[in-house]
Amino acid sequence: MSHSKFELKQLFSSTLGIPSELVTDELAYNADPRWDSTAHLQLVMAIENTFGITLEMDDMLDMSSVAKAAEILKKYGVVWN
Numbered sequence: 621m622s623h624s625k626f627e628l629k630q631l632f633s634s635t636l637g638i639p640s641e642l643v644t645d646e647l648a649y650n651a652d653p654r655w656d657s658t659a660h661l662q663l664v665m666a667i668e669n670t671f672g673i674t675l676e677m678d679d680m681l682d683m684s685s686v687a688k689a690a691e692i693l694k695k696y697g698v699v700w701n
Contacts, residue, residue: 622699622700622701623671623698623699623700623701624700624701625690625700627670628686628689628690628693629643629686630643631663631666631667631670632647632663632686632689634666635659635662635663635666636652636654636655636659636662636663637654638652638654638655643686644686645685645686645687645690646685646686646687647685647686648684648685649683649684649685660680660683663683664680664683667689667693671693671696671698673693673696673697673698675692675696679692679695
């Protein structure tokens with residue numbers, strides 16, 4: 621199934637409580653105080669539920685930015701349009 625990067629950015633915005641205009645590919649873990657370790661776990665769960673996948677532990681730990689999340693999701697067959 622094809623998804624838009626807007627959908628991923630909205631997921632980050634709603635899960636982290638960050639205004640959507642601040643969610644860019646460069647947004648990085650711990651760069652914003654709202655993306656802490658607890659929020660990271662919530663984000664992982666939201667991504668898994670939204671895209672119907674189960675992330676491997678290495679991918680959870682490697683998900684250090686919005687761009688990296690999009691790259692990791694490709695590994696699980698998520699196609700960006």
